[in-house]
Amino acid sequence: MKVVIVGGVAGGATTAARLRRLDEKAQIIMIDKGNHISFANCGLPYYVGDVIKDKKDLLLQTPKSFYDRFNIDVRVREEVIKIDKEKKKILIKKLETKEEYEETYDKLVLSTRSRTN
Numbered sequence: 001m002k003v004v005i006v007g008g009v010a011g012g013a014t015t016a017a018r019l020r021r022l023d024e025k026a027q028i029i030m031i032d033k034g035n036h037i038s039f040a041n042c043g044l045p046y047y048v049g050d051v052i053k054d055k056k057d058l059l060l061q062t063p064k065s066f067y068d069r070f071n072i073d074v075r076v077r078e079e080v081i082k083i084d085k086e087k088k089k090i091l092i093k094k095l096e097t098k099e100e101y102e103e104t105y106d107k108l109v110l111s112t113r114s115r116t117n
């Protein structure tokens with residue numbers, strides 16, 4: 001089972017950790033276009049308001065700690081720009097080099113935040 005998770009913060013990181021607990025053998029890849037994963041979104045106002053002084057206190061996991069603890073392949077500064085549902089593959093753009101590459105999946109999780117219209 002190969003699971004690709006797009007978005008590595010609230011829903012994405014939670015899903016990845018839960019999946020690993022359910023299946024030790026699954027290949028799990030988590031992709032985020034931002035610099036960080038698994039940070040405390042809800043603590044941001046405290047950082048802006050200078051109650052939390054060091055932004056590192058908002059970071060719960062890093063790509064390395066997530067790999068070490070859960071064996072999850074975390075890719076940051078990479079954006080998923082296309083989904084081919086029929087072929088079960090996605091197109092990913094590395095934001096630093098602009099290089100694009102494909103990744104296949106058995107299951108795809110989208111946790112990229114959403115908004116109502």
Ligand SMILES: Cc1cc2nc3c(=O)[nH]c(=O)nc-3n(C[C@H](O)[C@H](O)[C@H](O)COP(=O)(O)OP(=O)(O)OC[C@H]3O[C@@H](n4cnc5c(N)ncnc54)[C@H](O)[C@@H]3O)c2cc1C
Pocket residue numbers: 006007008009010011012031032033034041042043044045078079080081111112113114
């Ligand atoms: C200040 C603040 C306070 C909040 N307080 C509360 C609260 O008290 N209670 C509560 O229930 N909720 C609260 N929320 C809302 C909660 O944080 C969000 O509902 C939750 O983070 C959404 O989870 P998510 O995984 O969908 O998105 P996020 O946690 O926002 O993560 C989405 C990630 O997806 C990445 N991404 C998006 N598109 C792509 C792409 N194409 N390719 C790769 N990566 C992509 C983004 O870079 C981002 O890191 C608060 C939010 C904020 C900002």
